[in-house]
Amino acid sequence: xxxxxxAKTARVSASxxxxxxxxxxxxxxxxYHYFCLRIGDRFEAEDLTAATFERAWRDRERFRTELGTxxxxxxxxxxxxxxxxxxxxxxxxxxxxxSTEESYRPTEEAAATQEEFDRLASMLSVLPEREREIxxxxxxxxxxxxxxxxxxxxxESNVGTILHRTVxxxxxxxxxxx
Amino acid sequence: xKDDFIYRALPEVRxxxxxxxxxxxxxxxxxxxxRLMIKSHxxxxxxxxxxxxxxxxxxxxxxxxxxxxxxxLWLVExxxxxxxxxxxxxxxxxxxxxxxxxxxxGEVVIILSxxxxxxxxxxxxxFSATTxxxxxxxxxxxIGMWSNEAQETIRLFVVPRTGGARxxxxxxxxxxxxxxxxxxxxxxxxxxxxxxxxxxxxxKWDETLGLQLTWGVGDAIFTLETLGLYVTExxxxxxxxxxxxxxxxxxxxxTP
Numbered sequence: 047x048x049x050x051x052x053a054k055t056a057r058v059s060a061s062x063x064x065x066x067x068x069x070x071x072x073x074x075x076x077x078y079h080y081f082c083l084r085i086g087d088r089f090e091a092e093d094l095t096a097a098t099f100e101r102a103w104r105d106r107e108r109f110r111t112e113l114g115t116x117x118x119x120x121x122x123x124x125x126x127x128x129x130x131x132x133x134x135x136x137x138x139x140x141x142x143x144x145s146t147e148e149s150y151r152p153t154e155e156a157a158a159t160q161e162e163f164d165r166l167a168s169m170l171s172v173l174p175e176r177e178r179e180i181x182x183x184x185x186x187x188x189x190x191x192x193x194x195x196x197x198x199x200x201x202e203s204n205v206g207t208i209l210h211r212t213v214x215x216x217x218x219x220x221x222x223x224x
Numbered sequence: 225x226k227d228d229f230i231y232r233a234l235p236e237v238r239x240x241x242x243x244x245x246x247x248x249x250x251x252x253x254x255x256x257x258x259r260l261m262i263k264s265h266x267x268x269x270x271x272x273x274x275x276x277x278x279x280x281x282x283x284x285x286x287x288x289x290x291x292x293x294x295x296x297l298w299l300v301e302x303x304x305x306x307x308x309x310x311x312x313x314x315x316x317x318x319x320x321x322x323x324x325x326x327x328x329x330g331e332v333v334i335i336l337s338x339x340x341x342x343x344x345x346x347x348x349x350x351f352s353a354t355t356x357x358x359x360x361x362x363x364x365x366x367i368g369m370w371s372n373e374a375q376e377t378i379r380l381f382v383v384p385r386t387g388g389a390r391x392x393x394x395x396x397x398x399x400x401x402x403x404x405x406x407x408x409x410x411x412x413x414x415x416x417x418x419x420x421x422x423x424x425x426x427x428k429w430d431e432t433l434g435l436q437l438t439w440g441v442g443d444a445i446f447t448l449e450t451l452g453l454y455v456t457e458x459x460x461x462x463x464x465x466x467x468x469x470x471x472x473x474x475x476x477x478x479t480p
Contacts, residue, residue, distance in 0.1 A: 066250070067246075074237055074242055074245075075236075075237050078237050080236050082234060082235060082348055083234075088235050092238070092241050095240075095245070096245050096248075099245060099249050100245075100248070100249050101250070103249040103250070103252060104252060127296075144272065146340060159232070159233065159234075159235055159236075160235065161227075162233035163233045163234065163235050165233070166229075166230065166233040185227070185230045185231070185234070213227050213230070215282075216229075216230070217226060217227075220229060
């Protein structure tokens with residue numbers, strides 16, 4: 047059984063039987079990428095990822111396997127964190143300055159990825175909220191279409207259609223940009 | 225669906241971020257742990273406050289009164305000018321326990337059954353037996369009185385060992401002595417009465433206001449007291465040592 051599977055099925059007990067190290071290792075990139083795509087800023091994504099894991103750790107005794115997998119539970123928290131952030135962001139947008147991280151010096155390869163990501167983020171920023179959420183759950187959190195359908199309360203085929211349409215549009219924009 | 229361009233664009237998680245976040249969250253307690261910590265903290269705070277209050281109360285009580293054992297007797301030592309509110313010059317501090325009393329003719333009287341009646345075989349020069357005044361004190365019963373020409377008096381009173389009176393004095397105003405080899409307490413002076421023009425003033429201890437010699441016989445505590453320095457402590461002890469048990473019918477007219 048992979049660490050991810052362990053994380054999906056593990057139960058957090060008072061005695062601390064949960065394999066947090068494995069779950070963290072497996073789910074950290076997914077949560078981070080979810081926020082990257084959902085928010086469009088790598089540094090804000092780090093902050094929100096930290097907030098999500100901190101809240102999950104603090105509330106770990108509330109997690110119950112009979113109510114769902116650990117991944118679903120964690121992403122439930124992540125989605126709440128994202129919504130709260132977006133609300134705050136909307137309120138502060140008029141006076142907010144662009145995010146900076148002086149201590150971060152990307153390598154050449156990272157700089158290329160950063161450029162690609164910035165372009166992708168720019169394209170995502172014009173997507174409607176629902177499409178962006180579905181897109182983030184698919185390519186960030188790596189949920190299946192069926193899981194996403196349950197989360198956003200749409201049919202699986204609807205989710206598939208939205209994703210297909212979104213990805214096609216992004217690819218076209220990307221190719222046009224080149 | 226060609227979507228590999230999306231995965232390529234996703235930034236990797238910085239190692240420093242991943243490590244620092246992991247270290248940070250593992251060092252934090254859970255919500256219930258925090259609640260427990262807060263609860264423990266509050267209990268600790270409450271215990272400290274309670275402890276301080278008890279300490280203050282205890283120190284105050286220690287400051288006001290202290291029970292000093294002298295042989296099989298107890299003396300109430302107080303540190304302020306007044307031992308406790310409501311105590312009059314001649315009202316001693318009662319001992320714990322139920323004072324044996326009965327209502328006779330509408331009056332509450334102390335029952336002295338089983339208590340020996342004493343009469344002295346020797347009294348200081350110039351003194352003679354006089355009429356014992358009627359009951360006037362809450363916790364004691366006068367059983368003998370002697371006076372001289374100057375109307376100076378020596379009084380003998382008795383209280384039950386349980387529920388009766390205890391002598392009281394500030395530190396340094398009493399000492400342990402012996403009456404026929406048995407432990408006794410000699411108190412120098414008493415609380416001075418307030419002047420009539422200022423009855424509410426704080427009363428002061430005046431060591432010139434006589435002596436009180438207290439000793440125990442069976443279930444009773446006897447006290448010989450004077451109201452001035454007209455009898456020496458040696459004479460008072462001698463008088464106490466000369467006390468003999470007399471039949472109750474002789475109590476009304478103490479000798480000699």
